[in-house]
Amino acid sequence: MSEIPKSMKALRIHKAPSKHYRLEILDVPQINDEKVLLKIGSAGLCHTDLMVLEGSFGDNLPIIGSHEPAGTVVDISKESSEKYGLKIGDRVAALLPKDVCGKCSDCKFGDWKYCANSKYGGINIDGYFAEYALVEAKHCVIIPDEMSFEQAAPLTCAGVTIYTAIKKANLESGQIIAISGLGALGTLGVQMAKAMGLKVVGIDARSQPIELVKSFKLKPDLIIDGSKIKEEEAMKEIIKLRPEGYEGWDGVDATILTADPTSSHSFALNLTRRHGHIILVAQPPELNFNFKNFIFQDLTLSGSLHGNEIDLKETINLVHKNGIISEVQKFSIENHEKMVDATSNEQRKGKIVLSFE
Ligand SMILES: [Zn+2]
Ligand SMILES: [Zn+2]
Structure with a gap:
């Protein structure tokens, strides 16, 4: 292991x-008993990072961007090494929350991911747009040797978020899930849901992501291009996915909404079966649903928040075992302006990552 420098690019x-x-050039941060130092291999750029740049999360500034780190442990205290089974040289991915309080009701009785503190x-x-960064030792998950950092980084946010949402749908093998919005989350989600034995309907209105998911080994059973097909036509295609003798309701059993435009939501809700x-x-500023979807169609709406370390471990295993890939576009730290500008390209495919490899 090479020596840790005093300063770093961030x-x-x-x-x-x-x-x-x-x-900028900043000091490399120092570990403590709960936090380890990672030499960052890759860090993802997420929609939320753009919201931070826009000022949606207030002015707790200056801060280093990105919440999606993957890298190598280069410094760790003896205590956290023993407590969490990590050592120098481990290649890890880590979850975004830091400094969970350990005292609130969720930390004590629920899931720390909901810790309000x-x-x-x-x-x-x-965050992790830096050559080195601190992460919580307890939120690190070791990644397989064959998994690159640029593939691991998107799993810490997009990957674990969509995996947790699919789990929350609580469907059995053979049931139908729709994933509306085939961006970074959706493209991972369709592959994961297929790997979990579900029938999958991918919905989007953009040609580029639709072409991308068609190229996957684990592609959806049905792809609906919302710009080309009406609801009634789409419903007919969904009905064809049911086995012979199916007597249930028309429509998919569960739908995950990953895209912000509210027009895409009503389309997807109308394709979901009763009950x-x-x-x-998705995190649009406001939701705009028709009451009929909930009262007459008896739909249940749940939110789903990223995941904990167990979810991340399961996500990494599922992805690794099934050869699931994130389409990534890599940028060096020197090209950071181009990296941010690339997000405004509507036709872009998959995930943007900063890479130090
Ligand atoms: Zn994210
Ligand atoms: Zn807490």
């Missing part, structure tokens, strides 16, 4: 709104 936000990050890397505390389940992971 991308920080100084004021919001800002169009871009500022590339936690901070989030890249959102209100320094079905809608899982919201």
